[in-house]
Structure formats: structure tokens, C-alpha cells
Amino acid sequence: MSAMVRLTVNGQAVExxxxxxxxxxxxxxxxxxxxxxxxxxxxxxxxxxxCFECRVSVDGVVHVRACLTPAGEGMQVITDA
Amino acid sequence: MREHYDVLVAGAGPAGLAAAQAAVSHGxxxxxxxxxxxxxxxxxxxxxxxxxxxxARQAIEALQGVKLLARHSVVTAEPSALRVETPTxxxxxxxxxxxxxxxxxxxxLPFPGWTLPGVTGAGGLQALAKQGWPVAGKxxxxxxxxxxxxxxxxxxxxxxxxxxxxxxxxxxATVRSFAWQLRRWPARAAQxxxxxxxxxxxxxxxxxxxxxxxxxxxVRGAVIETPHGTRQVECDLLAVGYGLVPNTELAALxxxxxxxxxxxxxxxxDALLRTxxxxxxxxxxxxxxxxxxxxRIEGAMAxxxxxxxxxxxxxxxxxxxxxxxxxxxxxxxxxxxxxLRELADERTLVCRCEDVALGALAxxxxxxxxxxxxxxxxxxxxxxxxxxxxxxxxxxxxxGARPPIFPARLATLAGLADFSPDDARRGNRP
Amino acid sequence: xxxxxATFDLIVVGxxxxxxxxxxxxxxxxxxxxxxxxxxxxxGATAAAMGHLVAMDxxxxxxALASYSLxxxxxxxxxxxxxxxxxxxLWVARDDRELAAAAAxxxxxxxxxxxxxxxxxxxxxxxxxxxxxxxAGGMLVEREAVVYxxxxxxHLVRRAQSRGTRLxxxxxxxxxxRGGVQLDDDTRLGGPVLVATGCALPDLLPMLxxxxxxxxxxxxxxxPGLIRHQLLELGYADxxxxxxxxxxxxxxxxxxxxxxxxxxxxxxxxxxxxxxPSMVQRMLERSFAFVPRLRGLQALRVWxxxxxxxxxxxxxxxxxxxxxxQWVAAGHEGLGVTTALGSAKLMIDLIQGRRPxxxxxxxxxxxxxx
Numbered sequence: 041m042s043a044m045v046r047l048t049v050n051g052q053a054v055e056x057x058x059x060x061x062x063x064x065x066x067x068x069x070x071x072x073x074x075x076x077x078x079x080x081x082x083x084x085x086x087x088x089x090x091c092f093e094c095r096v097s098v099d100g101v102v103h104v105r106a107c108l109t110p111a112g113e114g115m116q117v118i119t120d121a
Numbered sequence: 122m123r124e125h126y127d128v129l130v131a132g133a134g135p136a137g138l139a140a141a142q143a144a145v146s147h148g149x150x151x152x153x154x155x156x157x158x159x160x161x162x163x164x165x166x167x168x169x170x171x172x173x174x175x176x177a178r179q180a181i182e183a184l185q186g187v188k189l190l191a192r193h194s195v196v197t198a199e200p201s202a203l204r205v206e207t208p209t210x211x212x213x214x215x216x217x218x219x220x221x222x223x224x225x226x227x228x229x230l231p232f233p234g235w236t237l238p239g240v241t242g243a244g245g246l247q248a249l250a251k252q253g254w255p256v257a258g259k260x261x262x263x264x265x266x267x268x269x270x271x272x273x274x275x276x277x278x279x280x281x282x283x284x285x286x287x288x289x290x291x292x293x294a295t296v297r298s299f300a301w302q303l304r305r306w307p308a309r310a311a312q313x314x315x316x317x318x319x320x321x322x323x324x325x326x327x328x329x330x331x332x333x334x335x336x337x338x339x340v341r342g343a344v345i346e347t348p349h350g351t352r353q354v355e356c357d358l359l360a361v362g363y364g365l366v367p368n369t370e371l372a373a374l375x376x377x378x379x380x381x382x383x384x385x386x387x388x389x390x391d392a393l394l395r396t397x398x399x400x401x402x403x404x405x406x407x408x409x410x411x412x413x414x415x416x417r418i419e420g421a422m423a424x425x426x427x428x429x430x431x432x433x434x435x436x437x438x439x440x441x442x443x444x445x446x447x448x449x450x451x452x453x454x455x456x457x458x459x460x461l462r463e464l465a466d467e468r469t470l471v472c473r474c475e476d477v478a479l480g481a482l483a484x485x486x487x488x489x490x491x492x493x494x495x496x497x498x499x500x501x502x503x504x505x506x507x508x509x510x511x512x513x514x515x516x517x518x519x520x521g522a523r524p525p526i527f528p529a530r531l532a533t534l535a536g537l538a539d540f541s542p543d544d545a546r547r548g549n550r551p
Numbered sequence: 552x553x554x555x556x557a558t559f560d561l562i563v564v565g566x567x568x569x570x571x572x573x574x575x576x577x578x579x580x581x582x583x584x585x586x587x588x589x590x591x592x593x594x595g596a597t598a599a600a601m602g603h604l605v606a607m608d609x610x611x612x613x614x615a616l617a618s619y620s621l622x623x624x625x626x627x628x629x630x631x632x633x634x635x636x637x638x639x640x641l642w643v644a645r646d647d648r649e650l651a652a653a654a655a656x657x658x659x660x661x662x663x664x665x666x667x668x669x670x671x672x673x674x675x676x677x678x679x680x681x682x683x684x685x686x687a688g689g690m691l692v693e694r695e696a697v698v699y700x701x702x703x704x705x706h707l708v709r710r711a712q713s714r715g716t717r718l719x720x721x722x723x724x725x726x727x728x729r730g731g732v733q734l735d736d737d738t739r740l741g742g743p744v745l746v747a748t749g750c751a752l753p754d755l756l757p758m759l760x761x762x763x764x765x766x767x768x769x770x771x772x773x774x775p776g777l778i779r780h781q782l783l784e785l786g787y788a789d790x791x792x793x794x795x796x797x798x799x800x801x802x803x804x805x806x807x808x809x810x811x812x813x814x815x816x817x818x819x820x821x822x823x824x825x826x827x828p829s830m831v832q833r834m835l836e837r838s839f840a841f842v843p844r845l846r847g848l849q850a851l852r853v854w855x856x857x858x859x860x861x862x863x864x865x866x867x868x869x870x871x872x873x874x875x876x877q878w879v880a881a882g883h884e885g886l887g888v889t890t891a892l893g894s895a896k897l898m899i900d901l902i903q904g905r906r907p908x909x910x911x912x913x914x915x916x917x918x919x920x921x
Contacts, residue, residue, distance in 0.1 A: 057169045059159075060253030064169075067254050071238040071339045077773075077808070078476040081338055083238030085473070085506070087248030088163060089156055090226050092474060092501035092528075103501070103528075103772045103849045107252065108192075110158045197828055204828070490591035493598050493701040501772055501851055524826050524853055528772065531813070532846040534853070535835035536828070540846070 047115035056111050063087075063094050063106035066117060073106065074120040096120070126152035126188070128427040129203065129216035131195060131371060134162020135413055136405030136420035137222035138180040141187045143424025143433070144220070152214060154190035154205060156527070162224050163244060164413055168251040171279055180417075190214075196533055197524035198374050201400070204533065210540045211533040218400040218427040221372050221388060222420055225365035225406035227269075228385075230510050231471050231479065232464035234334030235361070243362035247273040250280045257281030262343050262354055264288040264331035264361040267455045271316045273360060274323055285354060286324040288345055290363070290458050293327035299454040306447055309414075331361050332464060346460075364455060365410045366509055373522035377401055380409075384512045393434055394423045402426050411448030418444055462514045472507040474500020482511075488520040501528050558741035559585045559717075561902065562732050564724040564755065567597040568700050568888050569880050570747035571707035572895035578714040580899065585740050586708060586716060587732065589723040593704030596749050596887060599856020601768065601804055601812055602700045603781050604889050605640055606692070608659040609788050612865060612913035617886065618663040619909050620893030627698065632706040634699035636807040641670075641679060641780035642690040642787070643801070643841060649785040653690040656785075660692065667692045681777055681842050690785070697781060697804055700888045724748075727755055727877060743876040745898065749859040752867075752881045759867055759919055761882055763857035765821040767830050768814050772849040775809030784841065790817055791885055797821075799834045801841045811848065813838050815885075817858075826853050858884045865914055868894055869901055872920035878902060879916055 043058045049069035056065045063084050066073060072081040073094050084094040087107055094106040097118040106117070128144040130137045133155035141153040153160070159167040165177035173181070193205040193212075202215040227242040234240065241249065243265045250256045261282045263270050270287045278284055289296060303310045317325075326347060333344040335353070342355045367387040369379055378397035379386035388403040390396055396403050404423035405416030418441045425433040465471065467480030477497040485491035488498060488508060497511075498504035498520065508519030525534060532540050559582075563574045566588035578584045591598070604624050606617040627633040644650035653669060660667045670689040676682060678691070712718055723735040724746075731741040746755050750763040782803045790800035795817075802814040816834045821827070831853060838845050861867060861882035871877035880898050883890055893909070900907040 056253050059167060059169045061249075063249060064253030064255070067249075073238070076236070076473070076476050080236060080476070081238055082236060082473070083339075084241060084249060085229065085245055086227060086242050087245035087252070087254075088226065090502060090505050091229075095501070101847070102774070107249065108156060108158070111253075197826075199828055487591060490594065493591060493594065494705055499852070501849070503851065524828075525850060528849045528851050530846065531769065531771070531835055531839075531848050531850050534769065534828075534831055534850055535839065535846070536832045537846065 045111045045113050047111055047113065047117060049117045050119055060111050061107050062096065062098060062104070062109040062111050062115070062117055065111045066096060066106055066119060070119055072119060123202070123213045123215060124152070125215045126150050127217045128152075128220065128424070129154070129214055130220045130222055130424070131203070132162065132222035132224050133157070133160035133189070133191075134222060134224045134405070134416065135165060135180065136224070136416035136423070137162065137220070138184070139417045139420030140220040140222055140404055140424035140427065142180070142183045143421045144428045145186045147425070147428035147430055149428045151186070152188045152190055153184070154193040154195070154214070156192065156194045158191050160184070160189060160191070163248065166248055166251045169253040194527050194529070195371055196527065196529040198371075204536070206529045206533040210538050211536070212538070218402065219375075220420075220423045220427050221377070221396070221401065221403040221407055222405050222416075222423070223368040223371050223407045225367050225410060226505065228363040228366045228509065228513060229361070229506060230363055230461060230464065230513060231469050232331065232333060232361075233466060233469050234336065234340070236470050236473055237334050237336045237340045238338065239336070239340035239357065240334045240359045240361070243273040243360045244269050245362065246358060246360035247276045250277055250282070256358065258283065259357040260285055260355065261358045261360060262286060262288070262331070262345070262356040264343070264345070264359070265363045266290045266457065267364045267451065268313070269362060269364070271313075271320060274320055275316055278320070278323070282358075284323050285356060286326060288329040288331060289325065289327045290330040290461060291327060291455050295454050296327050299450065302450055309447065330458065330461060331359065334359050363457060363461065365406060367407045367409060369407060370522045370526045372396065372403060372407065374524060374526050375401060377403070381518070384515070385509065392438065393426055393431065394419060395426065409448060410452065411445050412451065415441065415444040415448055457513070465514075471510060472497040472500065474502050477507070482516065486517055488517050491517070492520070503528070556731065556739040556741045557585070559583050560742060561585070562587065562740050562742050562744045564732060564744060564746045565748040565751075566592045566704060566708055566718070567595050567747065567749055568593060568704045568891040569749070569883065569894055570745075571704040571711070572891040573745055573747055573880055573898055574711040574716055575707040576895040576899045578711040578716045580903070584711060584716040585719060585742075586711065587719045587722050587724045587734060587740070589721060592708050593701035596856050596858060597704050598701045599766070599768065599854060600700050600888050601802070601814055602698045602888050603640070603804060604696045604698060605781070606660060606663065606665045606695070606889070607788060607791070607886065608656050608663070610864065613886065614659065614663050615909045616890045616893050616914070618665055619896075620890045621665070621695070623892035623896065624696070624698070627703065628696070630706065632702045634702065634807050635696055637694065637696040638805055639780045640692040640695040641675075641782050642692070642785045643675070643682065643782060644687040644689055644785050646687050650687045653785055657690060665692065666694060679779060679782065681844050682782070683841055683843055691780070695781065697806070698888065724755060729875065743878065743902065745878040745880060745902070746871070747880045749881050749887070750857045752859065752879070756871060756879060758872065759879065759916055760862055762819060762860045763822065764860045764884065765816070765818040765855055765857055766814065766885075767816045767826065767834055767853060767855050768812060769831065769835065769850050769853045770806070771811045771813070772851055773809035774811060774848060777844065778803060778805040778811055778842070780805070782841070790815070797830070799830070799837045801837050803838055803842060803845070811845070813845065824855050826855060859887070860884045863918070866890070866894060867916040868897055868914035869911060869916050872917050
């Protein structure tokens with residue numbers, strides 16, 4: 041088993057294997073990634089950077105596609121839902 | 122910053138990897154770019170827990186001498202150059218010749234409940250699991266069409282998921298006929314047999330499809346249509362995908378002619394994979410869904426062509442034609458049941474970015490008119506999901522590609538080379 | 552249909568915001584109206600526009616029309632389809648010279664019953680914290696708003712249809728003839744004709760000069776609250792009304808969705824609709840100079856459009872010179888959305904032989920025949 045990466049999702053500590061995506065890290069904490077424009081909870085659909093349903097805030101930058109972003113040590117991830 | 126490559130390859134899946142390897146073997150300066158953090162594309166996507174397939178490992182190890190440009194997203198095109206965005210800035214990559222190996226995405230069709238968290242594509246959930254998405258112990262229902270359902274089930278099971286069943290929309294007779302035809306591709310037949318063996322005990326239902334996802338804040342179950350009637354199952358995750366659709370946005374942006382005979386366009390190429398634009402070749406799924414073997418051979422052909430070796434490319438033609446016939450076989454057998462186009466009702470959201478229901482599109486027969494009136498397709502996915510679904514549903518073709526072909530920072534569009542993350546953070550706080 | 556002629560009290564050619572407004576105003580008076588539109592409703596300059604309802608004061612005639620029209624727009628403030636958002640217009644002064652010029656503009660706007668006030672640097676930054684430090688101040692026009700033009704055009708056409716107006720959708724007006732118009736399927740429609748085809752005006756009325764002035768716009772993902780007002784640089788009018796081959800100006804708008812719409816560019820001699828990376832770069836660099844935070848925002852789309860531009864910058868509103876029962880309402884440059892409703896009222900007054908609420912002489916197409 042490879043090394044682990046520690047980050048927080050909505051303030052909650054999460055540990056994932058190195059190379060895992062932010063999307064995977066978020067899924068350890070919550071199934072709700074973002075709120076739709078009509079306020080419904082949403083989560084990843086395509087898993088490959090196309091659908092934009094997995095957008096979260098990473099270290100203060102909003103609208104980041106969680107599935108395309110490798111989880112990094114000490115990252116602070118905030119979901120919207 | 123401007124970097125020049127003799128051969129630039131867009132997409133680091135099997136086709137792009139083969140193209141880069143072929144081009145670099147001729148001594149060309151080769152760049153291989155991909156939006157993802159690691160090479161492999163979708164089918165060879167890096168798995169955080171499981172070892173890579175030997176072929177994938179070899180293809181990636183064979184990249185010596187190739188400049189791998191990971192997390193590079195193409196935003197706009199300029200004459201003989203691509204503007205790309207990276208996590209820290211943007212670059213202008215100029216090229217002598219370009220290979221488009223942009224692959225495919227999953228065909229995702231709207232059905233009631235498909236916007237619930239926990240509903241994903243079939244390949245989508247497979248990709249998420251490989252990225253470390255926790256599926257162990259989760260009850261998963263898989264639906265849709267094509268060999269991807271089996272591949273997804275296999276990956277998910279290896280990650281500890283409890284796959285309740287696979288629901289293939291094609292009829293049992295069609296699937297049997299496909300399996301029979303497969304004997305002409307022994308390697309594939311063996312691969313399929315191995316897969317079925319590993320999935321022994323997981324029900325594989327033909328003529329069966331997911332009609333509805335049930336749940337409040339997240340999916341709790343699925344309504345499944347079978348040849349013997351409708352039934353309901355409880356599940357934690359629902360993964361539904363109806364095959365693949367070529368990614369043609371970059372080709373369109375570059376002015377390459379597309380073949381638009383079917384619902385979903387593909388890049389038009391001649392026998393030697395030349396597009397309608399000089400110095401641009403295309404290979405693999407972008408030219409029409411053909412599978413892994415086609416992608417690898419066409420990638421190599423395009424790499425040779427891009428490096429100027431027509432003879433080496435031509436030598437691969439017979440194998441390529443044979444493998445392309447397999448793609449045709451797939452398409453013929455896994456054509457979609459017309460009932461799938463009726464799953465979404467008036468209230469089902471089609472455009473997930475802007476929350477536009479199918480009913481709101483009544484009376485529009487043109488993507489642009491519908492967009493102007495309803496916002497359908499105006500969101501971040503730029504119509505990749507809803508536009509593709511509406512084309513499949515026979516409503517109207519998706520609108521043309523305009524830059525940026527993926528959302529990008531304004532700094533990138535302004536041509537700024539470096540980007541301070543502080544700027545991005547400041548951008549979010551009024 | 553070939554050979555038969557349906558007759559109307561008014562045939563409006565073009566269903567952009569101007570044509571749609573004219574059809575709406577005519578049908579409201581009980582006129583029997585036809586609309587001819589080959590593309591989507593509001594699919595030309597109307598769809599490409601920012602939808603900013605703004606009074607420009609550098610030409611008195613333009614100001615009179617804008618002021619009249621802005622009053623009429625108030626009846627759309629509660630219409631859902633209009634996506635009316637009263638964000639106000641905040642004109643930004645880079646230096647004291649620009650700020651001093653703003654005082655004269657405020658006086659001109661007040662004379663036209665438009666309220667505006669001067670802001671010092673501190674109040675400017677209080678209103679718009681995202682603006683760069685070091686600006687001199689600004690001018691705030693609080694009552695101005697933004698709308699979503701193509702949906703308004705759709706609404707106006709549907710409202711006209713509900714009063715019996717016939718929409719000839721997907722049909723192009725091929726030619727005008729004495730007493731009517733011929734469509735591309737050889738149908739003839741009889742009656743007075745009002746041509747509101749914007750940049751395409753020369754196809755039907757070649758004697759009225761019209762140039763297409765290309766513009767680019769960029770829209771971002773949602774960043775609610777980052778920008779609160781429609782922001783423009785006070786030097787904007789130099790770009791808008793100058794005659795340079797190409798120019799850019801800082802012009803940024805908060806959409807009701809939280810998205811940010813970024814303009815503006817102006818180009819003559821650019822006739823293809825493709826996005827020009829160099830114009831986008833110039834335009835964005837200009838916007839970053841005023842709002843540095845824009846750099847990190849995600850752009851979703853870039854598009855272009857063409858402003859119908861007359862030689863003197865004023866629209867053609869009135870009778871076609873030398874013709875009988877032919878009327879024209881076109882050439883509003885970047886102010887077509889602002890002035891559409893006023894233009895329509897003025898046109899219907901002229902067609903019905905009434906005296907319009909504002910003096911129509913400055914807009915008369917006869918100025919080109921003189």
C-alpha cells in the first residue's frame with residue numbers, strides 16, 4: 041500500500057492513498073459536492089472531468105473539478121451542498 | 122511562454138501513448154498533453170490500489186524522450202499552436218504536426234432521478250473508484266449497454282463493491298449473437314471469457330434497463346425494467362452508461378471536418394488518418410468508437426504519419442481495418458432500445474448545469490434557440506452532457522465548438538503565462 | 552401559397568429586440584401585424600448583447616431616445632422573462648480629469664431627468680471593493696438595470712402573437728415591392744413594411760449605409776457578490792463613439808445568476824464571427840487593470856456579435872426616403888436594447904400619423920438622402 045495523504049473536507053480530517061483525487065477524498069466525508077442552481081445536492085457523474093458536477097472549493101479557489109485534482113497534503117476542501 | 126514540438130499529441134490514452142511512442146522513434150521532438158494528472162486515458166486510468174495492466178505499464182514506460190504534459194487542458198487554438206492551461210499558468214504549444222487522440226466520453230442519458238448524488242456513469246463510477254472513491258461494501262447496480270458494464274463491474278468488485286447486477290439494454294439474443302461473432306477476434310473472446318468468469322455470480326440481465334433512480338438527498342434504489350416486468354432494488358450507488366461518444370471539440374475548434382452522419386459527430390479522416398486540415402492527424406475513439414486495439418494501432422499510425430513516415434503507417438493498415446470491423450460489430454449489436462429515449466419525462470432535468478427540464482424545451486428544434494430561451498447548455502459543461510443526450514434523444518444536434526473548449530481562467534484567455542494562486546483566492550472573496 | 556397575398560396593417564421584417572418591440576407596440580393598438588424572421592427570435596445582435604439599459608449623454612438626440620425608452624422599460628421590471636436586475640451603472644474615473652468631466656455628464660443626465668451622482672474614491676471602493684486601488688472616483692446612475700434581451704424579444708413576439716400577430720418563422724424577406732414584401736418561399740405579404748434587420752439592412756434597403764461593428768464578450772462561472780454594479784470606465788464613450796478600427800473599453804456586468812459578463816471590444820473591418828484571441832486578450836487586460844481579481848475567475852464562454860452602425864451613430868427611425876409605405880428602424884449600434892421600446896413607440900406614432908413623444912427629426916433616414 042502506498043503512502044497516505046491527509047487533507048480536510050469541510051473541516052473534517054480525511055486520509056486517502058497518494059494519487060487519489062480530491063473527489064475521492066470528498067466522498068469519504070460527504071456525498072454532496074455542490075448545490076445546483078435550483079438548490080439540489082449534486083455529486084460526480086462522469087468521473088472524468090466532463091460533467092462539472094464535482095466542483096468544490098480547494099484552498100479557497102472555487103469551481104475546481106474534484107475528479108481532475110489530485111489530493112494534496114494539507115489541502116482544505118469545502119463543498120457547497 | 123511558447124514551446125515548440127515537432128509532433129504534439131493531444132490525449133495520453135492508448136492512442137496518444139502509441140502516437141507519441143511512434144513519433145519519438147523517428148527522432149522527433151514530441152509533446153504528449155493530457156488534462157488528467159497521469160497518462161493512461163480512461164481505459165488505462167491509473168488505479169490507486171490495483172496494479173496497471175501490463176500493456177498499459179509498457180506503453181507508459183516506453184515514453185522516454187517524450188515530454189509528458191500532464192494537467193494540461195487545451196483552451197483555444199491559434200494557427201499551428203494550442204493555448205493550454207496548467208495548474209500554475211498557461212502555455213502556447215506550437216507544433217509542426219498535431220495528433221488528436223482525444224478519445225471518448227460516456228453517453229449519459231437522462232432518466233428520472235439521475236441527478237441524485239450516487240448516480241453516476243458506469244465508466245464514471247469505474248473511473249472514480251480507480252481514483253480512490255470508497256466503494257467497498259457498497260451495493261452497486263450497474264446499467265446501460267456494451268462491454269463497459271462488465272469492465273466497470275470487474276473494477277468495482279476488485280475495490281470491494283457488492284455489485285447487485287448488470288443490466289444490459291440489448292436483448293439476450295443480440296448479446297448471444299455478439300458473443301458468437303467474437304470468435305473471429307480470439308484475443309477479445311478470451312478477454313471476455315476471463316471477465317465473465319471473474320464476474321461469475323453477478324447477475325447479467327439482458328433486455329433490462331434502469332427506468333428511475335429513487336432517493337431524497339442521495340440515491341437509495343433503482344426501478345428496473347426487465348423482460349419479465351418492472352422491479353425495484355435498493356442500492357447505495359447506481360452506475361448507468363450507454364456506451365461511448367467521440368470527443369470532437371478540439372478537432373472542431375481546429376477546423377477539422379467532422380462526420381455528422383450519426384447522432385454524435387466523429388473526426389473525419391482518410392485511410393492514413395489525415396484530417397481535413399494539413400498537419401493534423403486523428404486516431405482512436407475520436408474517429409469513431411472502435412475500442413482499445415483500434416486506438417493503439419491508429420495511434421501508432423498517426424504517430425508515424427506525423428513524423429513523416431507514410432510507409433510505417435501504411436504497414437499497419439490491414440490490422441487497423443480488421444480491428445475497426447470489431448467497432449462496427451459493437452455498434453451494430455448495442456444499438457439502443459428506443460424506449461431509452463422516452464425515459465426522461467417533462468420534469469426530468471436535461472441540463473444539469475442550469476437545471477433545465479426536458480419539458481422546457483418543447484417547441485424548440487434548434488440548440489441555439491433553445492439555449493437562448495431556456496439556458497439549456499449554457500453552463501460549465503458547455504453542453505457536453507445535455508447536448509450529447511439531446512442529440513441521442515433525436516431532439517437536435519449539439520451546437521458547434523467555440524473557444525474556450527473547456528472553461529478556463531480569464532488569465533489564460535488573456536494569454537498570461539504565470540498565474541498566482543493568490544489571484545484565484547482573491548477572486549472568490551468580495 | 553405561391554401567388555396568393557395575405558395582407559396586414561404592418562409587416563415587421565426582423566425579430567430582434569427592435570422588430571419584436573415594434574410588433575408588440577403595433578399589435579397593442581389593434582393593428583394586424585406580421586413578423587418575418589429567418590432565424591431564432593432575438594438571435595442576432597440581441598442575443599449577443601450585454602443587455603445593459605443605459606443612458607449615454609454625449610449626443611442629445613441619443614440621450615432623448617434613451618431617456619424616453621428607459622421610462623418604458625420600467626413596465627418590465629417585474630417580468631420574470633426579462634431577468635430585470637436594477638444593479639445601477641457605476642462609471643469609473645481613473646484620474647481627476649475624468650472625474651471632472653463626470654460632473655458635466657451628471658448635469659446633462661439630470662437635464663434629461665436621469666438621476667446620477669458623483670462619488671469620491673472612498674465611496675467608490677465602498678460600493679465596489681473589487682476595483683483596483685488608486686482610482687479617482689466615479690459616477691453612479693442608480694436606477695439603471697440589466698435585462699436578458701433574447702428572452703425579452705421572445706416575450707414581446709409571443710405577446711404580439713397572443714393579439715393575433717402572425718409569425719413567419721424560418722422565412723427570409725427576399726425583396727420589398729410596392730405594397731409589400733416577398734418571402735424566400737415566394738409568398739407575398741401585402742401592406743406597409745417596417746424593416747428592422749439591423750446589420751442586414753442593406754440587403755433590403757441598400758441606399759441606407761450600415762456597417763457591422765464586431766464585439767466580443769466573455770462570461771464567467773458564478774461568483775455572486777464579487778461585482779455589484781454594471782461597471783464602465785468613463786472613457787467608454789471614446790471607444791463607443793470613436794471611429795477607430797478597433798478599440799476596447801472596461802465594461803463589466805454582474806448577471807442576476809452571479810455570473811460576470813465582460814466586455815467590450817469594437818472592430819470595423821472584421822466580418823467573420825470567429826473569436827479573435829488577440830481582441831479577447833486586449834479586452835481582458837483592460838478589465839484586469841480595473842478589477843485585478845478577474846484574472847482567477849473561470850470563463851465559460853466567449854462569443855462575438857455585430858452592432859449595426861450608421862455613419863453618424865444614430866439609428867434610422869422613420870420613413871424610407873423616396874418610398875411609399877416603407878419604414879425603417881435599424882442601426883442602434885450598442886444601444887439597441889436600451890432604446891428598442893422608445894424606438895418602437897416612435898415608429899408606430901409616425902406610421903399612425905401621430906406626433907411622437909420625442910422629436911423624431913434627428914433619427915430620420917432622410918438625413919442620408921440629403
